[in-house]
Amino acid sequence: MKLSTKGRYAVTAMMDIALHEKVGPVTLADISQCQGISLSYLEQLFSKLRNNGLVEGVRGPGGGYRLAKSASDISVADIIDSVDEKLDFTKCGGRGDCYHGDKCITHKLWYDLTCDLHHFLGEIKLDQYVNRPQISELVKKQDVQYGRFLNRRSAA
Amino acid sequence: MKLSTKGRYAVTAMMDIALHEKVGPVTLADISQCQGISLSYLEQLFSKLRNNGLVEGVRGPGGGYRLAKSASDISVADIIDSVDEKLDFTKCGGRGDCYHGDKCITHKLWYDLTCDLHHFLGEIKLDQYVNRPQISELVKKQDVQYGRFLNRRSAA
DNA sequence: AAATTCCTGACTAAATTAGTCAGGAATTAA
DNA sequence: TTAATTCCTGACTAATTTAGTCAGGAATTT
Numbered sequence: 001m002k003l004s005t006k007g008r009y010a011v012t013a014m015m016d017i018a019l020h021e022k023v024g025p026v027t028l029a030d031i032s033q034c035q036g037i038s039l040s041y042l043e044q045l046f047s048k049l050r051n052n053g054l055v056e057g058v059r060g061p062g063g064g065y066r067l068a069k070s071a072s073d074i075s076v077a078d079i080i081d082s083v084d085e086k087l088d089f090t091k092c093g094g095r096g097d098c099y100h101g102d103k104c105i106t107h108k109l110w111y112d113l114t115c116d117l118h119h120f121l122g123e124i125k126l127d128q129y130v131n132r133p134q135i136s137e138l139v140k141k142q143d144v145q146y147g148r149f150l151n152r153r154s155a156a
Numbered sequence: 157m158k159l160s161t162k163g164r165y166a167v168t169a170m171m172d173i174a175l176h177e178k179v180g181p182v183t184l185a186d187i188s189q190c191q192g193i194s195l196s197y198l199e200q201l202f203s204k205l206r207n208n209g210l211v212e213g214v215r216g217p218g219g220g221y222r223l224a225k226s227a228s229d230i231s232v233a234d235i236i237d238s239v240d241e242k243l244d245f246t247k248c249g250g251r252g253d254c255y256h257g258d259k260c261i262t263h264k265l266w267y268d269l270t271c272d273l274h275h276f277l278g279e280i281k282l283d284q285y286v287n288r289p290q291i292s293e294l295v296k297k298q299d300v301q302y303g304r305f306l307n308r309r310s311a312a
Numbered sequence: 313a314a315a316t317t318c319c320t321g322a323c324t325a326a327a328t329t330a331g332t333c334a335g336g337a338a339t340t341a342a
Numbered sequence: 343t344t345a346a347t348t349c350c351t352g353a354c355t356a357a358t359t360t361a362g363t364c365a366g367g368a369a370t371t372t
Binding site: 004005006038040041044059060061062063 | 370
């Protein structure tokens, strides 16, 4: 049971945007370079994030992506659900027809587990990590290292 | 984030064996037919389960597989770990070198999540499900339907 | 008008998952 | 001792998913 890079990329990118909310929209090119993710691949992921109402795109120079709602309103579950199809351990998609139209002997096990994990990830909101001092430090360093946001007038 | 059928098959098969502990060893052919899993594929999975000390094979007629330790001592985490490689959400395998030798901004998130899930699955032991009346009923029906254990002298 | 950035869809490559096949080894029962 | 049963092993193939590429268009700003 592993997390695909798809889900990890998406959460990382969303975190990056949340961490720079005050500076203004963040370009995918920036994220691509700084986080080491293919630009085209990011575009695919953000297409889904956009359709799921988590981010807004701003076109043209100075544009980029910004959060479509408050960071305290976006959970890790939201993000993974958006790009990674489903957060589901059952075979039957939760319908309970996994064994000849009936529930199989492990149905309840996977169903319970899915609920628990969903609840767990749903409780983790982006803002919880934005406000961690350790992470802020890390991000500052990275921004300097990659020269991000140098020729940008502050949007806040 | 999905569970591969590998992990689901393994847990289902282990549950099947645990549910028939009193009858004696369970053949893979039985499990294959009753649970609808390819026999050869089951053999691959049981090779791993055996190497991880979860089951014992008994060769020859009347043989099959039985649990290598008490059902109260086998957790779902044990089973998934055995066949499904790892139960890990971090990119770095928990080492913390996911961003140029340092921790990436989402490291703690995935690390915590992995610990939680591992703990959660580690608490679920096979015997908890064996003793559920609903499941016992279900299994009895299935056994009759597939004519399992008819020409077998009781091993208990 | 030119640069920047989002945005879309089709395509390809690599990895993983799922499953097949052929055959051998141990054990039991006739 | 032979035949049947079952585990056991390894190599192979097919299908699916993941990851990534590519080409080009649309909106916006300077």
